Amino acid sequence: MRNIIKSFNTKSVITIFVCTITLVVLSGCSGKQETPSNPSALEIGEQIRHITNLEDMKEGDNKKLQKLYNINADEVESYVLYTAPTNIKADEIAVIKVKDMKNINNMKEKISNRIEKRSISFKDYLPEEYFLIEKHVLKTKDSYILLAISKDSDQIEKTFDKALK
Incomplete structure (x- = not known):
């Protein structure tokens, strides 16, 4: 039972890490349109x-x-x-x-x-x-x-x- 819990925690951490990296990469490539600046x-x-x-x-x-x-x-x-x-x-x-x-x-x-x-x-x-x-x-x-x-x-x-x- 301990091995299953250990395995689950390690897999969860890896999954969360991969998801986080993916989100960061995708948000960086989102192609947001910049709004024109309106400086004085x-x-x-x-x-x-x-x-x-x-x-x-x-x-x-x-x-x-x-x-x-x-x-x-x-x-x-x-x-x-x-x-x-x-x-x-x-x-x-x-x-x-x-x-x-x-x-x-x-x-x-x-x-x-x-x-x-x-x-x-x-x-x-x-x-x-x-x-x-x-x-x-x-x-x-x-x-x-x-x-x-x-x-x-x-x-x-x-x-x-x-x-x-």
């Missing part, structure tokens, strides 16, 4: 801060958002804005999360106007900075807008895209 512009800005040096740039506020792009802070859910410390540098990074999707194209157009003005003012004046403006990134994804005028525009764009997967 500040969270995306923090990720951008890790891949490019923003120490020399100035962080913009509501007044700067209005002055540069003619965008009212009430129209956006969140934003980050970094500008060059002087007017002889073209660097500018903005991530804007729009409150109402119907405004996104209008805001993108306002930012495009800013880029065009900057391009004209830098074209003959500072060719190196003009090059940065010419290779800028301006894109929208869902309710987000990205502007990157930087030597690291490609990396900033990749970080933006990754943050919104």
